[in-house]
Amino acid sequence: MTKCPLCEKGALKKGKIEEEMFGVNLGKYDGEICDKCGESFLDQDAMLKIEAKAKELGVWGLAKNMKVVKSGNSLSVRIPAKIAHFLDIEEGENVLLYPEGKKKIVVEVT
Numbered sequence: 001m002t003k004c005p006l007c008e009k010g011a012l013k014k015g016k017i018e019e020e021m022f023g024v025n026l027g028k029y030d031g032e033i034c035d036k037c038g039e040s041f042l043d044q045d046a047m048l049k050i051e052a053k054a055k056e057l058g059v060w061g062l063a064k065n066m067k068v069v070k071s072g073n074s075l076s077v078r079i080p081a082k083i084a085h086f087l088d089i090e091e092g093e094n095v096l097l098y099p100e101g102k103k104k105i106v107v108e109v110t
């Protein structure tokens with residue numbers, strides 16, 4: 001029996017783990033799930049399969065570090081082409097912008 005490295009109480013059991021990235025379902029993969037805390041662990045092979053699937057679905061590498069720039073009296077953050085394409089938004093479209101706590105900005109495509 002393998003002990004859970006996270007909670008150190010539960011035992012890891014083999015199971016299928018459902019993966020998603022940016023809200024896109026990537027399918028189920030073999031891994032181990034803790035019977036106490038529920039944390040799941042994937043092996044290297046599953047990680048590679050997930051990466052391949054994410055690339056196939058166009059969600060791999062969507063998160064990007066961007067710089068805040070000055071634009072008149074406002075600040076501006078560019079939306080990378082890849083994200084614009086994923087969200088299917090174009091120039092001139094209206095989006096809803098709001099903070100979600102002190103560390104996150106949500107740009108909602110309406």
Ligand SMILES: [Zn+2]
Binds near residue numbers: 005006
């Ligand atoms: Zn655990």
